[in-house]
Amino acid sequence: MMAGEMRKSALMAIDEVNQSDRFDFVFAPHLRDPGGVVAAYHTACDALIREEHVDHIVGCYTSASRKQVIPIVERTERLLWHPARYEGFESSENVIYVGAAPNQHVVPLVRHMLDHISGDVFCTGSNYVWTWETNRVIREIVTSAGGRILAERLLEFGETAVDHIVKEIIERKPPAVFNTLVGESSYAFMRALHQAATRDGLSIPMLSCSLCEPELKLIGSSASVGCITSSAYFESIDGAENRAFVARWKARYGADSTLSVDALSTYVCVMLLARAIRRAGSADVGAVRRAAANHRYDSPQGPVWVDPDNNHCFLTPRLARSAPGCQFEIFWEAAAPERPDPYLSNLDLAAIGTRQEKSNDTMMRRSNHLRVVK
Amino acid sequence: MTRPSPFSVRGRRALMVMRDEREISIVRRQLNRLGMTISEHDPIEEPPLVEAIDVIVLDADSIPIKSELATAWKCRPPIIALIGTETPSRLKWLLDLQPASFLVKPLRSAGLYTALVVAFDSAQRRIDEAAHLERLEDRIRSRRVVLAAVLQIMRVHGLAETDAFAMIRQTAMRHRTTVEQLSAEIVALGGMPNRNSRTA
Numbered sequence: 001m002m003a004g005e006m007r008k009s010a011l012m013a014i015d016e017v018n019q020s021d022r023f024d025f026v027f028a029p030h031l032r033d034p035g036g037v038v039a040a041y042h043t044a045c046d047a048l049i050r051e052e053h054v055d056h057i058v059g060c061y062t063s064a065s066r067k068q069v070i071p072i073v074e075r076t077e078r079l080l081w082h083p084a085r086y087e088g089f090e091s092s093e094n095v096i097y098v099g100a101a102p103n104q105h106v107v108p109l110v111r112h113m114l115d116h117i118s119g120d121v122f123c124t125g126s127n128y129v130w131t132w133e134t135n136r137v138i139r140e141i142v143t144s145a146g147g148r149i150l151a152e153r154l155l156e157f158g159e160t161a162v163d164h165i166v167k168e169i170i171e172r173k174p175p176a177v178f179n180t181l182v183g184e185s186s187y188a189f190m191r192a193l194h195q196a197a198t199r200d201g202l203s204i205p206m207l208s209c210s211l212c213e214p215e216l217k218l219i220g221s222s223a224s225v226g227c228i229t230s231s232a233y234f235e236s237i238d239g240a241e242n243r244a245f246v247a248r249w250k251a252r253y254g255a256d257s258t259l260s261v262d263a264l265s266t267y268v269c270v271m272l273l274a275r276a277i278r279r280a281g282s283a284d285v286g287a288v289r290r291a292a293a294n295h296r297y298d299s300p301q302g303p304v305w306v307d308p309d310n311n312h313c314f315l316t317p318r319l320a321r322s323a324p325g326c327q328f329e330i331f332w333e334a335a336a337p338e339r340p341d342p343y344l345s346n347l348d349l350a351a352i353g354t355r356q357e358k359s360n361d362t363m364m365r366r367s368n369h370l371r372v373v374k
Numbered sequence: 375m376t377r378p379s380p381f382s383v384r385g386r387r388a389l390m391v392m393r394d395e396r397e398i399s400i401v402r403r404q405l406n407r408l409g410m411t412i413s414e415h416d417p418i419e420e421p422p423l424v425e426a427i428d429v430i431v432l433d434a435d436s437i438p439i440k441s442e443l444a445t446a447w448k449c450r451p452p453i454i455a456l457i458g459t460e461t462p463s464r465l466k467w468l469l470d471l472q473p474a475s476f477l478v479k480p481l482r483s484a485g486l487y488t489a490l491v492v493a494f495d496s497a498q499r500r501i502d503e504a505a506h507l508e509r510l511e512d513r514i515r516s517r518r519v520v521l522a523a524v525l526q527i528m529r530v531h532g533l534a535e536t537d538a539f540a541m542i543r544q545t546a547m548r549h550r551t552t553v554e555q556l557s558a559e560i561v562a563l564g565g566m567p568n569r570n571s572r573t574a
Contacts, residue, residue: 074482091407091483310407343487345384345409 013270083265087133109230118175119147125180194223212260312340384409523557
């Protein structure tokens, strides 16, 4: 589903660039759809570069597909404009990472959980790199703050048999559930947990750093409500740029259509590319990379610019709660765009979870199982 | 003291021993991203003192095999070797340095983090293994003392060998000391030390 949303967004951005007199060039899009088959990404990009002589490629949603494309763009000195947020620990010279880095999505959410919900958390996710790495970050932050990972339950990609996990959650009643399931697994899980929790009169906070508006519709209006979600974009962002963008999107794709962070981010990719080409006066990869660096774009998600230190973008982290009507109510946003830190090398664990009450919590918890021996 | 995790590399100090400007800029850029401290050293000069270095990134092709410098890099912080030439003569030289990990040239931004994590992990393992070996060697060295103590106890208490050893082991446990240490005391005193207080 996300691939279709991203394509729609890229085509809209390309039309806007082509129709605008602020750009004295036009984009000629070449579309390829590897259909999520990982091995097909290599072939598709190879063909785009060899046969169509494409310099810039916008796309890839999963990390597995991006890892297929990187060796080709590095070897042939092309640029991949990557819209999706991802787990970090990468920094290719031939990729512009427009999606959020882990310090911009996971870290703010875990910090919020520790400060306002609980230090103890039940994790469930899909069995692949996104969950593995996100859970590692959660574990590192949570344990350093004196909290506990109560469980880590993984499901295979696309698996929708979620009852055993729901049953365990209902029985153990964890103070928080961190959901890194993706696609159908996540929708099935959220529906089943909502049903079981409602039946038992329970309210268990759920957190996600990937949930987006079109998914709320797929999950269903009641089961999708109340999930605390971290993202650099929500359709509900207030501001003239975003309101105009949403209006243009709905005029093009229908009043019922919904935006998502991945669609928005694809739009931002095309706009960053167009503005860099205009600034460089050429589509040459080296010139465009240099022109894109630090070139601020006031996008629908606020100011965005490429950090030349690691080719990731300055973005504004936001936290929201999914609300009735398949929208998000934003309750926090960073005061300014945050510098990307793909290797989390500036993550200061000591600064998270050192509040007074928390250290008291930790002492009390420890006193349950440690005795002073003299 | 808790040992540093090999995954957290921020603040660790790297020494780059390289000549190629393009490769230097790739490594320097990536080390900066990881928040490491960087110093540089020209491969054709004598190795510097390296107390304040946690890892060395060494261009294996930059040092002539048959030179004084080749051996001077041994027994130092973990080395990440950058390998261009894969000839057995060069690799043999490299094995002597016991590199903790390596990267094959041409370099790209991906790979250095893995090389660092592997280097820090294997350096820690080497330290742990060396300490373990030392403990084992200590025990082997004191085997003669233990044997003498067993004979002493057999004679004094009229016990069989198995019972004499069991007595030493139980006493050592009660006194919270090792069999080897207690044996040394038995040999020195000519019998089981009469202790009511616990040794530290």
